[in-house]
Amino acid sequence: MNDKIDTPDMMIYAMASEIENFDTVLHGVSSPLPILAMSVARKTHAPDMAYISGSEGVDPELDRIYPSSFDARLNRNAVAYFGLHEAFDLAQRGELNVMFLGAAQVDLYGNTNLSVIGDVNRPKVQLPGGAASAFLMPITPKVVIWVTRQSSRVFVEEVDFVTGQGYNHRTDELKKNEIVIISNLGIMNFKNPDRLMQIQYYHPGHSVDEIQENTGFDILVAPDVSEYPVPRPDIIKLINQIDPDGIRRSEFR
Amino acid sequence: MKKVLTGLQEASGLVEDGALVTFGGATFSRVPMEFVRELVRQGKKDLNLVDREPAMDFDLLIGAGCVAKVRAGMVAFEVFGMAPNFRKKSESGELVTKEGACQPIIAGFRAAAMGLPSLPVKGMLGSDLLTISEVIGSQKEIQDPFTGETMIAVRAIEPDVAIIHAQKADEFGNIRIEGPFYEDVIKAKAAKKVVVTVEELISNTEIRKMPQATTIPHFIVDAVVETPKGAYPCSCFNYYDVDYDHIKQYLKAAAKDQFEHYLDKFVYGREIE
Numbered sequence: 001m002n003d004k005i006d007t008p009d010m011m012i013y014a015m016a017s018e019i020e021n022f023d024t025v026l027h028g029v030s031s032p033l034p035i036l037a038m039s040v041a042r043k044t045h046a047p048d049m050a051y052i053s054g055s056e057g058v059d060p061e062l063d064r065i066y067p068s069s070f071d072a073r074l075n076r077n078a079v080a081y082f083g084l085h086e087a088f089d090l091a092q093r094g095e096l097n098v099m100f101l102g103a104a105q106v107d108l109y110g111n112t113n114l115s116v117i118g119d120v121n122r123p124k125v126q127l128p129g130g131a132a133s134a135f136l137m138p139i140t141p142k143v144v145i146w147v148t149r150q151s152s153r154v155f156v157e158e159v160d161f162v163t164g165q166g167y168n169h170r171t172d173e174l175k176k177n178e179i180v181i182i183s184n185l186g187i188m189n190f191k192n193p194d195r196l197m198q199i200q201y202y203h204p205g206h207s208v209d210e211i212q213e214n215t216g217f218d219i220l221v222a223p224d225v226s227e228y229p230v231p232r233p234d235i236i237k238l239i240n241q242i243d244p245d246g247i248r249r250s251e252f253r
Numbered sequence: 254m255k256k257v258l259t260g261l262q263e264a265s266g267l268v269e270d271g272a273l274v275t276f277g278g279a280t281f282s283r284v285p286m287e288f289v290r291e292l293v294r295q296g297k298k299d300l301n302l303v304d305r306e307p308a309m310d311f312d313l314l315i316g317a318g319c320v321a322k323v324r325a326g327m328v329a330f331e332v333f334g335m336a337p338n339f340r341k342k343s344e345s346g347e348l349v350t351k352e353g354a355c356q357p358i359i360a361g362f363r364a365a366a367m368g369l370p371s372l373p374v375k376g377m378l379g380s381d382l383l384t385i386s387e388v389i390g391s392q393k394e395i396q397d398p399f400t401g402e403t404m405i406a407v408r409a410i411e412p413d414v415a416i417i418h419a420q421k422a423d424e425f426g427n428i429r430i431e432g433p434f435y436e437d438v439i440k441a442k443a444a445k446k447v448v449v450t451v452e453e454l455i456s457n458t459e460i461r462k463m464p465q466a467t468t469i470p471h472f473i474v475d476a477v478v479e480t481p482k483g484a485y486p487c488s489c490f491n492y493y494d495v496d497y498d499h500i501k502q503y504l505k506a507a508a509k510d511q512f513e514h515y516l517d518k519f520v521y522g523r524e525i526e
Contacts, residue, residue, distance in 0.1 A: 029280060029306050030331045055282060056433040067332045067497050068281045070306075072432050072490040081433055084305075085359045092375045114327075115352055120385060126343035126350065128329035128336070131306060134380035135356035162381040169379035171403075250332040 005230060007184045008033065008248040009239050010203050011146060013231035014182045015100060016040040018144050023097040024050040026087045028131055031069040032248045033146055034100035035062070039242055040235055056081040065243050067250075091136055099140045101133050103147055105159045108197050108217050110166030110179045110190055112137070112145060113159035120161060130163035137164040138174040148251040150183035152216035155197075167195035184252070185211045187228060188219070196220055201228040254425040254457075257477050264448045264476040265291045268414050270298040271321070275362075275410075275444065277417030277437040278487065280308040280331055281495045283430075285418035285450050287483040290520045293317040303410055305355040305436065309487065309503065312336040315348060316512050317520070323348060324391075326355035333500060337507035354382055357392055359436055361410030365443035373397070373404040415444035417469070418484045420491060422451045426474030427460045427467045432490030434468065441469045450480035452492050485525055 015037035019025055023046065027034040031054065038051055039062050051059050057075030066073060075081075090096045103112035104127050112133060118124030137143050145164075147154060167175050167190060175195060181188040186202040188211075198220035199211050208221055239248070265288065268274060278284035289310045292300070299321040302311055306327050314320050316338030328339045342348035356374050364372035373395060377383045383405065386392035395406045417437045421429040428449050430437060441447045449469070454477075460467060483489070486499035506515035518524050 029327060030329060032332060055279075056435075066495070068495055069331060070280050070282045070433075071495060072282055072488060073494065075433065083434060083436070084355065085363065085436060085439065088356050088359065088374075115382065120381070122346055123344055123350075126335075126340045129325060129327035129352045130354060130380075130382065131327040132355045134354040134382045135374065135376035137376070137380075138378060139376045162379065165379035171378065174378065247332060 005204060005236070008252060009231060009236055011148070011182055011184060012036045012040060012239055012248065013235055014187055014228060015144055015146060016044070018142065018180055019046050019049055019098055021046040022048050024052065024090065024095060025098045026052040026096055027054050027069060027100060029054055029069050030102065031100065032065055032243070032250065035065050035069060035074070036239055036242060036248055037100065040238055043238055044235065052082050052087050053078070056083055058082050062242060065247055067247055088135065091139055094139070094141065096140055098142045098144065099132070099136045100144045100146060101137065101164060103145050103164070105154055105156050106145060106147060106181060107156050107159045107166060109168040109195070110197065111159045111162045111169060112164035113161045114163045115161045117160050133164035138170055138177070140177060142178045142180065145179065145181045147181065147183040150185045150211070150214045152214060155215040155217070157217040185214060191222070192220065198222045199225055201226060203228050204230050254471050256424045257426040257471070257474055258424040258454070259476045259478060261288065261291045261478050261480065262295070264288070264478050265295050267446050267448055267475060268292060268297060271301065272413040273301045273303060275303050275412045275415050275440050276307065276310050277415070277435065277440060278484070279306050279435045281487045281500065282433065282435070283418050283484050283489050284310045284487040285416045285483060286310060286485055286487055287480050288416050288418070288448065288450050288478070289313055292319060293516065293520050303358065303412065305358045308336060309500065312338045315339050315342055316507065317516055320348060322351065324351045324353050324358070326353055326358055330500065330504060333504055337504060338512070351385065351389055352382060353386070353391070357386070357405070357407040358410065359439070360407040361391070362436055362439045362443040364407065364409035365411040366439050369409060371406040371408050373406050375404060377405045378403065410443065412440065412444040414446045414448060415440040416448045416450070417441060418450045418480070418489065420452050420489065421455050422449055422477045423455055423457045423460045424477065425457060426471040426477050427457070428469035428474060429466045430468050438468045441473055446475045447473055448476045448478070449474055450478045450483040452481055452483065452489055454479050482525070
């Protein structure tokens with residue numbers, strides 16, 4: 001049954017589906033979901049993708065994940081080391097195809113905030129920081145933002161601070177890339193002429209209404225909105241194999 | 254070559270109050286934690302810390318009152334959540350936090366390593382982080398003289414001291430790093446002074462058998478300190494893994510207002526295996 005699918009597993013499946021075969025994909029820090037998504041993609045529809053771990057291993061044979069996304073055990077049997085500065089060089093060449101980034105706030109235009117709530121010089125809430133967001137968001141062909149707890153406080157009309165650039169903070173030439181937002185409730189994109197956030201899919205067991213109720217602005221609905229497909233049992237099994245301790249659930253508590 | 258082998262206390266003397274300091278490794282991997290604890294024991298003040306994705310090293314020094322300023326792409330404890338002292342002191346105004354982004358920080362180190370005043374990067378345009386950086390004077394929009402393309406010039410970051418934890422070195426400061434390098438080699442080349450703590454000393458004869466493994470040669474290293482378990486509770490590849498339980502214990506102490514107790518036990522009391 002649909003409602004038996006764990007939210008993290010649903011999100012991992014949706015995130016994996018954003019990767020195409022032969023893509024070059026990097027994961028960053030604090031990234032259990034991206035690591036699992038990359039692992040699922042590689043074992044299913046994207047066997048020829050290039051997998052660059054945040055701890056520099058290329059195409060490692062990942063047997064399990066750890067609380068740190070830089071744990072050197074994630075590099076087991078890698079074919080090479082490729083440093084972050086080299087991966088960033090690749091991004092500047094336009095050859096890093098997909099990047100997964102987090103967000104504490106995301107807005108109507110696709111801006112993300114991971115920096116501060118309130119005044120930047122005397123923050124009400126100091127957030128961890130955007131890591132590579134401001135660098136990679138405008139130059140990576142596909143940016144996937146994952147949000148584990150969609151609510152009207154997280155999905156706001158305008159972010160308090162623009163860490164990662166949405167479409168209204170970009171030049172025309174930097175508007176071409178694709179931002180996809182995958183939340184615990186559904187999948188949002190900006191595939192409309194005004195580049196405004198729209199609901200493209202709702203996860204099984206959820207609805208357009210529920211997404212609208214948990215968004216802090218009037219969110220558009222794509223004309224072809226639909227329910228996202230349920231992941232196959234072998235995909236769920238694979239996720240459990242790589243994450244037997246449920247580290248992926250830490251972001252949902 | 255001259256011998257640079259010294260003790261932890263002597264090496265920490267290279268870090269002056271107010272110095273711009275960076276540490277090797279990333280989050281919980283190969284971070285020079287024993288040297289960090291020594292900085293706390295020596296009562297260093299007003300340090301100016303810079304790194305791309307630090308975690309416990311920055312947070313411990315901040316909590317112990319050694320830090321005035323932080324510049325980082327992200328300061329967090331990965332899946333365990335926020336860096337408690339970093340958050341607390343940023344919000345109380347005791348700490349000046351100037352967030353960067355990973356690429357400009359790495360580019361700043363690279364510029365310094367290359368002997369350049371700045372290095373251009375892509376991205377950043379439109380982010381409020383760029384606006385802040387322009388105010389501080391660490392990044393600036395420029396046009397490429399050949400194509401006219403808009404880029405961001407990042408000012409070189411030349412730390413007063415870079416402290417790195419590595420697996421092996423000889424007494425002259427020829428350093429072998431095993432596993433991922435992170436930006437350690439770049440940082441060593443960028444900094445004015447370089448301190449390397451190592452798990453194990455090996456002979457110069459041994460070093461000469463595999464020169465390609467020496468990623469940091471002796472002439473850029475100022476001090477080597479034999480420091481087994483020097484990254485603990487962070488990991489040191491080929492030697493030991495992260496002690497996640499210890500990291501949870503640290504966070505628990507900070508959350509329960511028992512951070513002083515943590516410092517007494519593990520930093521001043523040296524109750525670390």
